[in-house]
Amino acid sequence: MQPPPAEPGMPEDEVDTPALLLDLDAFEANLDMMASLLAPTGTRLRAHAKTHKSSVIAKLQMARGAIGQCVQKVAEAEALAWGGIPDILVSNQVVGARKLARFAALAHIAQVAICVDDAEQVAAIEAAAEAAGVRIPVLIEIDVGAARCGVEPGPPAVALAEHIAASKQLRFGGIQAYQGSAQHQRTPEQRAASIAHAVESSRRTVEQLRQRGLDCSIVGGAGTGTFRLEAASGVYTEIQAGSYAFMDADYARNSDAPPFRHALFVLATVMSRAIPGVAVVDAGHKAVAIDSGLPLVWDRPGLRYAGASDEHGKILIEGGTPPGLGEKLRLVPGHCDPTVDRYDWYVGVRGGRVECLWPVSARGGMA
């Protein structure tokens, strides 16, 4: 773990760079906004911790009504459980005996659940639960259109659910129905069509399960790009949005972008002004994820981040005030989740000063 790049009380301008900056006013406004958007729908928020990887942020989300957290990895579940989070769903398949043993061990200190899309995995989780002396809720992931993981909706899901329900060590927990590929579709019409299909697939599966006496205590899914649709569906019970807390540049490119503010930034320093018309900053693609597009320069019209190499970001000066050598710039990441995962520390800022340092406790949690 690297030393923190700042100290509480320090002016933002003295923070060492590149650093992961959290604008606390914007962040808190985002948490409040999500709570107020979901309240009238009756769906619950199970925020996705793959975005923030922090038990501190998880607690703040739960203080505003989130009923738990989702994670993608056992290492993330560990970081949250060790940080006191009481209700964690691994919204993903976990394959491998060592990983499942670690997962099952967490059931002693938190309520943990997990997903499957294969009967072989039911047996593997059963064995891990039995060895740990715990009983584990298992959800079935169904493929609602992303064609990545998940069994087909309907009868294949019912067959797998009956398999789970027959186990002494397991409890059937519901369905995982996340439509990942819909999140960044650009128009409301595209997203509405994708989620209509996901809702219909989920509704049908829930109904067929009910006919066999299998109730879904969780019907989970949705991300920041589509959650208003799932929340209004009458089928989904839990919303798994994560990016809403930070709001990245790519979500902001959606027409009718969700009503959240940019709260997460990479603070960078201009390290070279030798080439005319160019300011080079010390944040390249090791410091800011570029899988969903290059970062934007915040609040500096005329500056465009035009290219990233390992440790350099090339900013073209196309207008406005040219930044001087040593000047600090805020960058809005194209994609928050993998950007956060590159850092050990959040630097929380408010009113131009550092207010807090929070560890990215599941940073690099691969397994």
Added chain:
Amino acid sequence: MQPPPAEPGMPEDEVDTPALLLDLDAFEANLDMMASLLAPTGTRLRAHAKTHKSSVIAKLQMARGAIGQCVQKVAEAEALAWGGIPDILVSNQVVGARKLARFAALAHIAQVAICVDDAEQVAAIEAAAEAAGVRIPVLIEIDVGAARCGVEPGPPAVALAEHIAASKQLRFGGIQAYQGSAQHQRTPEQRAASIAHAVESSRRTVEQLRQRGLDCSIVGGAGTGTFRLEAASGVYTEIQAGSYAFMDADYARNSDAPPFRHALFVLATVMSRAIPGVAVVDAGHKAVAIDSGLPLVWDRPGLRYAGASDEHGKILIEGGTPPGLGEKLRLVPGHCDPTVDRYDWYVGVRGGRVECLWPVSARGGMA
């Protein structure tokens, strides 16, 4: 820092995934190959540690004749100096008083040098050196065609060199002349033209400096894509290749690819086989960098890694033997440097067994 995903002696197949695998036979062959290619040229190897971020690997390179290491960041220089590496060049600009104070402190335990492309930075380094009570060699970065950092070759470089030479705390150390954008040009003709320009720019600058009585003890540059050209130039004295030790998929796409073997892999597990024709692995773009293309599936014809999300890699089964649930696959990263930076541990393997675990000691060293 995450716990290591393996133990020495364990079969490779039991390593927890995703994991950063180093094939020790291929890695050692690459180090030997570079030593034998450079020996007849008289140029020295100053291997670039931004690739490996490991003082262990640096020592192995130096045991085969490398005379030192390059880094891009003060945090990388610290990790190497603390790990006993005696000669380190920051082949980059470092801007900010805190960073320069940390850099100057290293001069008490190692020979460290640094680059500038601005007179303002000469003053800043001078102040840091004076405060630390050390004398620091400073190189001038010249722009040899990449248009990123560096002053113009010729008179602007000479003026800056005279500025450095006039300082009591600094020593003029030579020129940094790296043509980064030439490294991944696809044809030998493109690369030859780019490096011919870089060599001519460097030769002219070195000659003009010499006329002012300023000798370049280092003329440094070159990467894995072009080093044979710089080494044959009669101008460059030090080669800064890094990727040669691991050899990533993108360098292998160059026609007349450098004669190195793939030594670095991401080991991944098949975590879902629910969708026909698809195997999903647990290594998405948080586990393997995709800035220079998607990874390749190693030694499994017919399997193609076709898409990465945060924690999932989608492999299309287009032929060959379909991989089973839980099966482990080696992936060749498109780009080694940022892939390594996502991990805490190298898992060194030989003959199907884990031989060693080495920390990625400068992992996440942002500043």
